[in-house]
Amino acid sequence: MADMHSEADLAFVRETMLAQKEPPIAEQGALKWLRENLFSSWLNAILTVLSLLLVYWVLAHTLPWLLRGVWDAGSLAECREIRDARYGDGVDAACFAVITDRWQQLLFGFYPRELYWRPILALLCFFAAIAPVLFARVPRQMLGFTVAAPFLIFLLLWGGTIWGPLTVALGFVIGWACIAFLTKPLGRLVATIAAVLLPIIFWLFLAGPLARELGNILPIGLEPVGSKDFGGFMLSFVIGVAGIILSLPLGILLALGRQSDLFLINKVSVGFIELIRGVPLIVWLFTASLLLNYFLPPGTNFDIMLRVIIMVTLFSAAYIAEVVRGGLAALPKGQYEAADALGLDYWQSMRLIILPQALKIAIPGIVSTFIGLFKDTTLVVFIGLLDPIGLSNSIRATTDWNGIYWELFLFIGIMFWIFCFSMSRYSMYLERKLTREHR
Amino acid sequence: MTALDTELQIDRSKLKVSDEVAVQITKMNKWFGTFHVLRDIDLTVYRGERIVIAGPSGSGKSTLIRCINRLEEHQSGKIEVDGTVLSSDLKNIDKVRSEVGMCFQHFNLFPHLTILENCTLAPIWVRKTPKKEAEETAMHFLEKVRIPEQADKYPGQLSGGQQQRVAIARSLCMRPRIMLFDEPTSALDPEMIKEVLDTMIELAQEGMTMLCVTHEMGFARQVANRVIFMDQGQIVEQNEPEEFFNNPKSDRTKLFLSQILGH
Numbered sequence: 050m051a052d053m054h055s056e057a058d059l060a061f062v063r064e065t066m067l068a069q070k071e072p073p074i075a076e077q078g079a080l081k082w083l084r085e086n087l088f089s090s091w092l093n094a095i096l097t098v099l100s101l102l103l104v105y106w107v108l109a110h111t112l113p114w115l116l117r118g119v120w121d122a123g124s125l126a127e128c129r130e131i132r133d134a135r136y137g138d139g140v141d142a143a144c145f146a147v148i149t150d151r152w153q154q155l156l157f158g159f160y161p162r163e164l165y166w167r168p169i170l171a172l173l174c175f176f177a178a179i180a181p182v183l184f185a186r187v188p189r190q191m192l193g194f195t196v197a198a199p200f201l202i203f204l205l206l207w208g209g210t211i212w213g214p215l216t217v218a219l220g221f222v223i224g225w226a227c228i229a230f231l232t233k234p235l236g237r238l239v240a241t242i243a244a245v246l247l248p249i250i251f252w253l254f255l256a257g258p259l260a261r262e263l264g265n266i267l268p269i270g271l272e273p274v275g276s277k278d279f280g281g282f283m284l285s286f287v288i289g290v291a292g293i294i295l296s297l298p299l300g301i302l303l304a305l306g307r308q309s310d311l312f313l314i315n316k317v318s319v320g321f322i323e324l325i326r327g328v329p330l331i332v333w334l335f336t337a338s339l340l341l342n343y344f345l346p347p348g349t350n351f352d353i354m355l356r357v358i359i360m361v362t363l364f365s366a367a368y369i370a371e372v373v374r375g376g377l378a379a380l381p382k383g384q385y386e387a388a389d390a391l392g393l394d395y396w397q398s399m400r401l402i403i404l405p406q407a408l409k410i411a412i413p414g415i416v417s418t419f420i421g422l423f424k425d426t427t428l429v430v431f432i433g434l435l436d437p438i439g440l441s442n443s444i445r446a447t448t449d450w451n452g453i454y455w456e457l458f459l460f461i462g463i464m465f466w467i468f469c470f471s472m473s474r475y476s477m478y479l480e481r482k483l484t485r486e487h488r
Numbered sequence: 489m490t491a492l493d494t495e496l497q498i499d500r501s502k503l504k505v506s507d508e509v510a511v512q513i514t515k516m517n518k519w520f521g522t523f524h525v526l527r528d529i530d531l532t533v534y535r536g537e538r539i540v541i542a543g544p545s546g547s548g549k550s551t552l553i554r555c556i557n558r559l560e561e562h563q564s565g566k567i568e569v570d571g572t573v574l575s576s577d578l579k580n581i582d583k584v585r586s587e588v589g590m591c592f593q594h595f596n597l598f599p600h601l602t603i604l605e606n607c608t609l610a611p612i613w614v615r616k617t618p619k620k621e622a623e624e625t626a627m628h629f630l631e632k633v634r635i636p637e638q639a640d641k642y643p644g645q646l647s648g649g650q651q652q653r654v655a656i657a658r659s660l661c662m663r664p665r666i667m668l669f670d671e672p673t674s675a676l677d678p679e680m681i682k683e684v685l686d687t688m689i690e691l692a693q694e695g696m697t698m699l700c701v702t703h704e705m706g707f708a709r710q711v712a713n714r715v716i717f718m719d720q721g722q723i724v725e726q727n728e729p730e731e732f733f734n735n736p737k738s739d740r741t742k743l744f745l746s747q748i749l750g751h
């Protein structure tokens with residue numbers, strides 16, 4: 050019957066356009082999401098239910114404890130009375146009063162109460178100083194402040210006359226002047242050696258007396274606060290941040306040293322890295338607190354915090370060096386060759402071509418080393434410094450708060466987590482930004 | 489052979505070779521470990537010469553031109569570039585490198601820098617040219633390789649042919665007196681080969697001294713004034729292109745040519 054069709058039957062012209070329809074319910078919004086993500090198979094569904102049960106179980110045990118928390122009381126005993134009165138005998142309830150009572154100590158240790166403005170101001174200076182380093186949007190002129198900030202922060206935290214930090218800064222100026230003025234007449238090698246040696250000699254033998262003399266003539270400064278009064282998060286923060294800032298350049302130098310063709314430099318770098326990494330940090334900290342004094346000239350009063358900072362720096366520099374070495378090894382050989390072929394010298398090609406790319410590759414590793422370093426600062430409790438953990442012990446030792454654990458550790462944990470989590474987020478931001486730029 | 493054969497227009501009468509020596513290699517030997525890669529190489533390159541180096545894979549072509557800017561170190565013999573003798577003296581090496589440009593098979597642009605920054609980096613840091621001036625020079629050479637509009641992009645955003653032209657511009661920004669090319673087109677698709685070869689031809693026309701390792705025999709025939717054939721680390725035969733292709737002397741060359749020309 051095919052030939053019965055006329056041409057008019059075959060031709061088709063649509064006259065009304067179909068309106069858009071909603072997809073079937075099962076394909077929409079929350080339902081679709083649930084099906085795809087939580088119940089896509091039997092196994093998945095069972096796991097979902099089990100996880101929900103687990104979450105419920107955890108919350109059921111902790112939430113009441115958290116929510117019933119008592120915030121104002123003078124001691125654990127008082128806390129218990131309030132709890133018994135409110136919820137009945139023996140009900141689980143947190144006693145956060147210990148934090149309202151002792152938070153200053155947890156943050157500042159035994160730093161004099163009337164001087165709290167100084168660490169707070171120092172923290173603000175720190176943020177202002179790292180802003181232009183971390184974010185390209187911040188005006189470049191701020192970098193000038195970044196250079197001055199370490200000395201300012203030192204003065205704010207430890208006090209003393211302004212001449213101490215100034216003479217230390219003068220040492221750096223001497224080093225810079227050696228490079229700037231001696232390179233032409235004496236050659237680069239001599240200038241570099243002078244730039245390293247002269248400041249060290251200056252710091253060891255001249256800076257102290259000079260600062261003292263100047264202090265006698267013009268005693269401008271702040272009330273001194275000793276390292277033994279430092280404690281709590283301030284202590285962790287100072288050690289952690291100083292370690293992070295100092296260990297990055299040192300780690301990079303070690304990584305370059307390990308890659309170097311120069312026999313001595315190579316072997317020294319490898320030896321240093323393997324020695325430092327192969328021994329637990331706690332051993333190095335004990336070395337810092339006990340042994341270092343034997344090696345120093347008698348009578349030198351080498352600040353304990355400074356010693357700890359040096360050890361922590363060396364320790365994390367060894368790890369950074371290995372992470373950076375991974376980045377260096379990941380670069381194609383062509384990048385080194387192109388830089389060489391253009392006539393760039395070693396330092397130029399490292400600084401302009403190799404390191405920017407190697408460090409980008411190494412960002413995740415570098416940041417996790419830093420996070421590790423920051424958390425490891427809690428180990429200083431074993432050499433008698435009062436970091437937050439140390440303080441929690443001494444708070445527990447008082448009769449008022451004898452027997453309190455969870456609330457303190459929760460607080461300490463949250464504080465550390467905030468800091469580490471921000472570092473991790475920043476590293477993700479940086480990686481995304483660099484990837485976007487280079488695509 | 490490529491499309492180049494018919495399209496190439498080059499006025500050979502304008503290409504002048506002077507009798508000033510640009511590169512002088514005498515009795516040069518190189519080993520990789522115990523492997524003797526280059527054996528008794530003697531080669532004199534005059535200013536304005538366009539030399540194509542051909543030969544089977546592994547014959548030491550790359551190694552030879554890489555010795556000229558000391559990306560590889562030779563163990564005996566003498567290499568003199570523009571009157572500077574290459575030894576382990578770093579000063580001389582840097583001097584030679586800043587006067588000898590090099591283009592690689594895989595371009596080796598710096599991926600973290602823009603095209604413009606790639607081109608200005610060496611002039612600014614090695615030649616100490618002021619930034620403004622370096623950028624002007626860079627734009628001049630980017631125009632010459634016909635990609636000024638890409639100046640602010642990153643290498644990853646460019647096609648292979650464009651990247652290789654940027655690499656050429658980057659070398660030119662150092663105002664080199666000699667250019668080395670190591671298989672500049674072998675990583676490229678056929679359509680892109682032509683754009684890179686065109687750029688190289690223009691360069692030849694301006695009198696640049698060029699040493700070029702390539703399998704583009706069309707290019708060799710039309711642009712080169714001398715073709716060098718290498719095998720097993722030795723120069724087996726060299727001649728002007730016409731003679732080299734039509735009348736090869738050694739059996740190795742004949743075999744190579746029959747393989748590479750496909751008949």
Ligand SMILES: Nc1ncnc2c1ncn2[C@@H]1O[C@H](COP(=O)(O)OP(=O)(O)OP(=O)(O)O)[C@@H](O)[C@H]1O
Nearest residue numbers: 520521523525543544545546547548549550551552
């Ligand atoms: N760094 C190195 N270490 C050891 N051997 C090497 C090294 N570089 C090259 N060789 C060897 O030296 C020989 C010559 O290498 P070269 O790269 O110069 O060859 P080529 O002529 O450029 O070959 P192709 O056409 O494949 O690029 C090869 O046998 C290669 O295996």
Ligand SMILES: [Mg+2]
Nearest residue numbers: 549550551671
């Ligand atoms: Mg090769």
